[in-house]
Amino acid sequence: MDAAGAAAARYHDTGLVVLRNAVPPSLLAELRAAAGHAADLARRAAGPQCQRLPNVFATEGLTPDRWRDLLELPTLREHVEALLTPAHRPSRAMALLINPTVEPWLMTWHRDWLHNAEAVDTGEWLDAARNTTMFNQLNAPLYDDASLWIRPGSHNRPSRPDEEAARAAAGGGGGEVHGRPLAALSEICRAMPGGEPVRLSAGDIALYRNSSWHAGLYDHRDRRATLHTWFDGDDDRGWQQRRRSAGKDAKNYASPALN
Numbered sequence: 001m002d003a004a005g006a007a008a009a010r011y012h013d014t015g016l017v018v019l020r021n022a023v024p025p026s027l028l029a030e031l032r033a034a035a036g037h038a039a040d041l042a043r044r045a046a047g048p049q050c051q052r053l054p055n056v057f058a059t060e061g062l063t064p065d066r067w068r069d070l071l072e073l074p075t076l077r078e079h080v081e082a083l084l085t086p087a088h089r090p091s092r093a094m095a096l097l098i099n100p101t102v103e104p105w106l107m108t109w110h111r112d113w114l115h116n117a118e119a120v121d122t123g124e125w126l127d128a129a130r131n132t133t134m135f136n137q138l139n140a141p142l143y144d145d146a147s148l149w150i151r152p153g154s155h156n157r158p159s160r161p162d163e164e165a166a167r168a169a170a171g172g173g174g175g176e177v178h179g180r181p182l183a184a185l186s187e188i189c190r191a192m193p194g195g196e197p198v199r200l201s202a203g204d205i206a207l208y209r210n211s212s213w214h215a216g217l218y219d220h221r222d223r224r225a226t227l228h229t230w231f232d233g234d235d236d237r238g239w240q241q242r243r244r245s246a247g248k249d250a251k252n253y254a255s256p257a258l259n
Ligand SMILES: O=C(O)CCC(=O)C(=O)O
Pocket: 097, 107, 112, 139, 147, 148, 210, 214, 215, 216, 217
């Protein structure tokens, strides 16, 4: 089995694969410069606790070229085709996740489209979660980053009672917690059975299923600039279209919107 084939087997089992050193240093340097500018714009518009610029492609004052180069890297494409399908394409939106600068912040444990979307039918969601071509996303950190926590192996099965209890103890899925010391927020992360931080170095790319239990712990003292996007296939597009037709919006985020 080749490396991409082995990664695909791991991905289908755990819902997570990290491509180490996937971004060439020259591109990383250019992306850092662009992200620094983007983070300034985001904080100016939304304040110092901002954690997310929702779409670098649709933000006035940012040019798209270098962001797209990341998505077309041959090693990334090869893995997307092996893990998902050759028809999978990057989403039209790419967020930039940044550190708040005043105090730590937590997006609590959740499963995307189940806990952060309105009126989702749980059975329909579980069928979609079992389809490994759906609900796939990417984190590409431009600086070392251990903010993402995940519960590997949870991506394609129902939630367990102890996982639901960890979510409830944190005040509900996908909500935000702040105004508390970092140690208290870390405790919420550690309370998820089997949950672990995904330790990424600058230039790594993590592909993971957002149907997994996951959380985002932001330490205001650590510089974060992490590109965050989705690879959508036909079934994702069908899901999104059905939601739009039913008048239900896409996912909701607690973080401030800029555009
Ligand atoms: O900050 C992160 O890496 C996690 C973000 C997240 O949980 C989400 O976008 O659903």
